[in-house]
Every structure is written in structure tokens, then in C-alpha cells.
Amino acid sequence: MRILAIDPGFDRMGLAVLEGDPSKPTHVWSECISPPKGSPEERLACIHTEVARAIVSYAPDRVAIETLFWSTNNKRSALGVAEARGAALSAAAEAGLSVSEHSPQQVKLAVTGYGNADKKAVASMIPRLISLPPKRRLDDELDAIALAIAALSTRLHS
Numbered sequence: 001m002r003i004l005a006i007d008p009g010f011d012r013m014g015l016a017v018l019e020g021d022p023s024k025p026t027h028v029w030s031e032c033i034s035p036p037k038g039s040p041e042e043r044l045a046c047i048h049t050e051v052a053r054a055i056v057s058y059a060p061d062r063v064a065i066e067t068l069f070w071s072t073n074n075k076r077s078a079l080g081v082a083e084a085r086g087a088a089l090s091a092a093a094e095a096g097l098s099v100s101e102h103s104p105q106q107v108k109l110a111v112t113g114y115g116n117a118d119k120k121a122v123a124s125m126i127p128r129l130i131s132l133p134p135k136r137r138l139d140d141e142l143d144a145i146a147l148a149i150a151a152l153s154t155r156l157h158s
Helices: 040-058 075-094 104-112 119-129 139-154
Strands: 002-007 013-021 024-033 062-066 098-102
Touching: 002 040, 002 075, 002 139, 013 040, 013 139, 024 040, 024 139, 040 075, 062 075, 062 139, 075 098, 098 139, 104 119, 104 139, 119 139
Parallel strands: 002 062, 062 098
Antiparallel strands: 002 013, 013 024
């Protein structure tokens, strides 16, 4: 099973491709994309293009995307993330891929064993679960890798 995981964002979006099974996931590729500043339409088109490019380049069997976190404190950013999710989901649909959605708590539980773990705990567990080539990674890329791990671990149940 090969998973393209998407940590959606309007300013930065994490993408990761992992394959294998839950007991031995393999890192294929990951990146953090930052759409160029411009109109919302241009930024969303860039997100769509980058996700479509990843689909063509890495031929995933399925896409996993993080569910939208909504609170009264982050309405503006939540709307941008929702739009970015839409652009990414559109690229997945164009490619005929099924999509699974995973909440932040599900991802944290799959990676750390604790659904309320903080970002630091998740980031510190990732290299224990999967071998990654050395490079500096932004949180968004690490979040996509964690999401892919969670998607692989729940693939039998979804």
C-alpha cells in the first residue's frame, strides 16, 4: 500500500508518500510546499497542481488528509485551510483516488500511543518508527509523515 498524506494549509502544505505496512513503513518522499503569495485563486491552483504532480510522480494507492480543526479563535485560518483541502481533494478526485480522513487525535494516537500528545512528542517519535533521509523538515512536512503512518496503521479498518 502506498499512501500520499496531505497536511493541508493555505500558506504551507505538508506532503508525504509512505508505503508498506503498519509494522514497517517506508519513506518514499516528503516535502513542504509554500504557494507563492498572490491571489487566493493562484494559491489554490498551485496547491492543486502540486498535489496532482505528487500523484503522477509517486502513484499512490490512496490519499490521506487531515480533518479540519475548527475553533472560534481560528476562523480566518480555518477557511483558508478548508479551501486548500478542497484544492487537494479535487486533485485526488481527478486521479480517481479514494481518500481517508484522519483527525489530529487519531494521528497522535497512532504515532505516540497518546491522542493528546504535543507536536514535539509526535516529531520525536517519527524517526523511531521510520527511517528518514537527513534534512531539515518543517512541522507541516513532519505532520504529513505522521499522517501517512497513521493512515497505514488504520488502512485495514477504513
